[in-house]
Amino acid sequence: MNTKALIRAAALTIVLIAVATIGSELSASVKQLFSSIGGHHWIGKSVLSLVFFGVFYGLFAKLFDDTFSIKDTWLLIASVLVSGLAILIFYVQHA
Amino acid sequence: MMNPLILLHAITAEVGVIAFLWVLVELLNPTESRVARAQVAAVVGCAALLFAWLVGGFYYVEVYGLHVKPLIQASEAAWVHSIVMEVKEHVFLFLPILATLATAMLYRFESELIENRDARVSIVLLSGLIFLLGFSIAGMGALISSGYRFALLAGGV
Numbered sequence: 001m002n003t004k005a006l007i008r009a010a011a012l013t014i015v016l017i018a019v020a021t022i023g024s025e026l027s028a029s030v031k032q033l034f035s036s037i038g039g040h041h042w043i044g045k046s047v048l049s050l051v052f053f054g055v056f057y058g059l060f061a062k063l064f065d066d067t068f069s070i071k072d073t074w075l076l077i078a079s080v081l082v083s084g085l086a087i088l089i090f091y092v093q094h095a
Numbered sequence: 096m097m098n099p100l101i102l103l104h105a106i107t108a109e110v111g112v113i114a115f116l117w118v119l120v121e122l123l124n125p126t127e128s129r130v131a132r133a134q135v136a137a138v139v140g141c142a143a144l145l146f147a148w149l150v151g152g153f154y155y156v157e158v159y160g161l162h163v164k165p166l167i168q169a170s171e172a173a174w175v176h177s178i179v180m181e182v183k184e185h186v187f188l189f190l191p192i193l194a195t196l197a198t199a200m201l202y203r204f205e206s207e208l209i210e211n212r213d214a215r216v217s218i219v220l221l222s223g224l225i226f227l228l229g230f231s232i233a234g235m236g237a238l239i240s241s242g243y244r245f246a247l248l249a250g251g252v
Binding site: 003006013017021040042043053070073077088094095 | 148155160182184188193195196199200202203204211216217220221228
């Protein structure tokens with residue numbers, strides 16, 4: 001297992017969840033696209049988050065060697081905090 | 096009456112996040128047996144969070160959207176849906192990814208964690224993040240339940 005690829009795939013997937021969340025609120029067609037995947041936009045985002053996590057891992061495992069660095073963990077934590085805050089601020093502003 | 100799916104969702108999600116607190120504690124001063132226990136806790140936590148995702152998702156799509164959301168939105172507590180529920184349902188999606196990652200790292204490094212400080216600290220940080228994020232989400236769940244009760248009372252139900 002390539003740890004670096006797994007951590008980076010998690011970070012990118014989490015950023016994409018935030019982008020998908022905000023994008024689907026700003027564009028009805030994007031929301032419809034997610035809804036078409038599982039009948040509900042949230043199911044669409046859930047399924048795509050798993051698919052992208054797997055795809056990014058496969059891709060990154062080919063691009064990066066398995067040299068673990070704690071910097072990647074900090075990058076992931078930053079992506080969680082920034083993505084979570086972006087979602088919170090967006091919904092507070094648009095409530 | 097509380098929907099049993101909500102109870103199941105809340106209990107399994109809390110078991111999941113507490114399991115990662117257990118992982119964190121085991122790795123503060125790891126030995127081979129503590130790492131082995133942390134692996135078991137992580138698998139339990141990961142499985143519990145995935146189950147909570149399925150149960151909560153089913154409730155959200157089949158019950159909440161049809162019966163709870165319209166009542167909350169029609170009340171003075173509409174912000175409970177438009178802010179709290181929206182944030183909760185999307186930030187929750189981070190948890191299964193983080194839990195899978197932390198569990199995978201525990202099995203990748205295993206007894207190396209006793210010597211490899213960076214890997215150990217990474218799993219401790221991830222487990223702490225899962226715990227804090229999970230309990231923030233649990234707090235949001237409590238707020239949503241309160242919002243629903245408020246909407247029911249305001250509507251004279």
